[in-house]
Amino acid sequence: MGRKHFSDEFKADAVRRVVSSGFPVAKVSQALGVSETALRRWIEQAQAAATAPLAGPGDLGEAQGRIVELQKRVAQLERKRPAQPPSPQPHQPR
Numbered sequence: 011m012g013r014k015h016f017s018d019e020f021k022a023d024a025v026r027r028v029v030s031s032g033f034p035v036a037k038v039s040q041a042l043g044v045s046e047t048a049l050r051r052w053i054e055q056a057q058a059a060a061t062a063p064l065a066g067p068g069d070l071g072e073a074q075g076r077i078v079e080l081q082k083r084v085a086q087l088e089r090k091r092p093a094q095p096p097s098p099q100p101h102q103p104r
């Protein structure tokens with residue numbers, strides 16, 4: 011018999027049933043027709059994904075990295091630019 015493939019949605023629902031309800035892994039796995047080992051692995055994977063660090067600048071896509079680079083350049087140029095005096099308001103007769 012071949013290996014069963016379950017959708018990501020099915021796995022996430024199975025994990026939620028254990029984590030949020032507090033039901034034992036054995037009961038949830040039996041009710042869903044999956045092995046306890048598979049369900050425990052899905053729970054571990056979900057917990058690892060939840061505690062993974064957020065993406066840093068090195069993990070960003072090329073376009074996002076370019077945006078960050080340009081934002082830094084704009085900030086640098088704004089610091090170098092002398093302050094502009096307010097533009098004179100045209101005289102308005104009363």
